[in-house]
Amino acid sequence: xxxxxxxxxxxxxxxxxxxxxxxxxxxxxxxxxxxxxxxxxxxxxxxxxxxxxxxxxxxxxxxxxxxxxxxxxxxxxxxxx
Numbered sequence: 001x002x003x004x005x006x007x008x009x010x011x012x013x014x015x016x017x018x019x020x021x022x023x024x025x026x027x028x029x030x031x032x033x034x035x036x037x038x039x040x041x042x043x044x045x046x047x048x049x050x051x052x053x054x055x056x057x058x059x060x061x062x063x064x065x066x067x068x069x070x071x072x073x074x075x076x077x078x079x080x081x
Contacts, residue, residue, distance in 0.1 A: 005063075006056070009030050011059065015052060015056055016052065018055060019055050022051050023047040023051050026047050027043060027047060030043075040055055
């Protein structure tokens, strides 16, 4: 995935928000009440990181599939550097 796309706020804000909320719901569904201990925070952080990476990949595939002109412009900007 081009690093230039990861710097765009319109891409990273929704990905981060959705990943954080999904990780919170996942931790709640697992029966971990709050994030009081280091172990609970670590489980949340690992869920968040995995969900964010997966969502970034799926979002990039969607951009390439449905908005190819945007994908070409992002790749072109990165290649010009």
